[in-house]
Ligand SMILES: Nc1ncnc2c1ncn2[C@@H]1O[C@H](COP(=O)(O)OP(=O)(O)OP(=O)(O)O)[C@@H](O)[C@H]1O
């Protein structure tokens with residue numbers, strides 16, 4: 001099947017779109033991929049939806065997300081059309097589109113309290129606009145079955161490792177708003193969970209201090225010193241005392257512990273925090289992978305990557321070093337997951353989201 005996968009991550013920077021050819025088990029080919037950045041206005045509409053979701057907090061009636069969903073339909077349609085142009089394909093000849101939508105709120109299950117997760121995005125509207133089937137709503141079934149609802153990319157990471165013939169055990173680390181790790185053992189068994197805050201906190205802190213929501217290449221962190229007290233505050237969070245499966249929301253951590261630090265020291269503290277939490281994650285795996293392939297925007301943060309090597313004591317490679325497209329892996333993953341949804345194959349597993357047995361998920365709608 002020729003499938004375009006779409007991801008709009010928690011940093012609200014844009015829509016990632018990538019075409020792959022897959023039968024839902026093997027990756028048979030890679031087509032074009034791109035990022036369609038959000039304009040300031042589009043980003044503002046999405047940020048308002050996230051704010052409304054945080055205020056709602058899964059209590060009472062759900063806020064009206066229709067403005068944000070209209071932005072998602074329009075921008076995701078444009079991203080698919082751009083990929084199809086590059087591939088010289090008409091969108092209505094695609095076999096399927098995998099539409100993650102936008103996570104506006106995620107609450108991991110805890111004790112007897114069930115988890116909740118909400119990805120907005122109108123799959124039917126996108127199918128109608130493109131004239132091809134769309135798979136969406138990938139996380140709800142897993143959460144309804146008692147799973148974490150995240151991470152879902154691990155089964156795709158395993159397919160990438162298989163296709164590239166990489167030696168196992170191996171780890172894949174995604175540094176997005178939140179970090180998540182996938183461990184694939186020698187027999188191909190999967191363990192995965194969210195590691196801790198990654199770019200989300202760094203971006204929020206930098207935006208606060210400099211007006212630019214990024215520590216480009218880690219230049220600011222490289223000039224600062226981490227504050228041990230602030231690190232201890234962050235590491236006190238229950239997440240770090242638990243074994244996986246476990247997941248996080250982009251907003252589970254605040255900037256309070258770094259509020260009084262200089263910009264450089266705050267950036268250094270948050271970067272060391274990410275590196276140490278990756279180390280803690282590695283400590284919780286049944287065995288240390290020999291190396292870690294890093295994807296997501298955070299792999300461009302050189303300070304962060306070298307901190308991970310020192311704090312976690314592991315060889316780190318950016319995705320490109322093994323021939324992967326570091327910015328497109330999540331989009332590719334949702335194309336692959338869409339194929340699995342269409343075929344009723346599992347997309348989440350006891351080792352990835354904590355469900356009792358491998359679970360299918362997602363819904364497919366056809367253009368009307
Ligand atoms: N050159 C760079 N230097 C430092 N950080 C960078 C650089 N380029 C990108 N980033 C970081 O990567 C982030 C975007 O990463 P990515 O697109 O993987 O996140 P996302 O998909 O939105 O998040 P998630 O995976 O949590 O949904 C930016 O917000 C920024 O912090």
Ligand SMILES: CC(=O)N[C@H]1[C@@H]2OC[C@@H](O2)[C@@H](O)[C@@H]1O[C@H](C)C(=O)O
Nearest residue numbers: 103106150151152153176178180330
């Ligand atoms: C609820 C949600 O949207 N989680 C995202 C987020 O971004 C990174 C991390 O937190 C991961 O758990 C997940 O995304 C990736 C694509 C996943 O499901 O594998």
